[in-house]
Amino acid sequence: MNNDQEINLIEQQIKELAAKKQALLNKHRHEVIQKARTMIAEYSLTASELGLSGRGKTAGSGRKAAPKYANPQNSAQTWSGRGPHPKWVKETLAKGGSLESLLIAKG
Numbered sequence: 001m002n003n004d005q006e007i008n009l010i011e012q013q014i015k016e017l018a019a020k021k022q023a024l025l026n027k028h029r030h031e032v033i034q035k036a037r038t039m040i041a042e043y044s045l046t047a048s049e050l051g052l053s054g055r056g057k058t059a060g061s062g063r064k065a066a067p068k069y070a071n072p073q074n075s076a077q078t079w080s081g082r083g084p085h086p087k088w089v090k091e092t093l094a095k096g097g098s099l100e101s102l103l104i105a106k107g
Contacts, residue, residue: 069102078104 001009039045067078071088079086079102085093092102 067104069099070104072102 040050065080065082068081069079069089071077071086073088077086077088079089081099089099089102093099
């Protein structure tokens with residue numbers, strides 16, 4: 001057997017072993033998922049209790065955005081500009097106000 005043939009044989013063995021490894025991992029993964037589902041149901045756990053956001057990230061993994069807007073009548077009420085408009089923003093816009101009027105002054 002020459003070097004090329006031996007290399008081809010080794011590469012084929014590597015492919016076969018990799019396939020066996022993946023099959024074992026998949027089998028074990030299925031078992032782990034089943035055990036986790038059983039325990040989640042048994043203890044009535046929620047996604048938030050497990051630190052899951054449902055978006056593929058753990059809950060709280062992102063940073064909280066800094067406030068960009070503030071309620072002129074109550075400066076404790078702020079909004080980052082992300083997500084749905086708070087009630088006080090909706091009310092300002094309904095009265096003909098603008099988001100620009102709610103911007104927090106820099107500096």
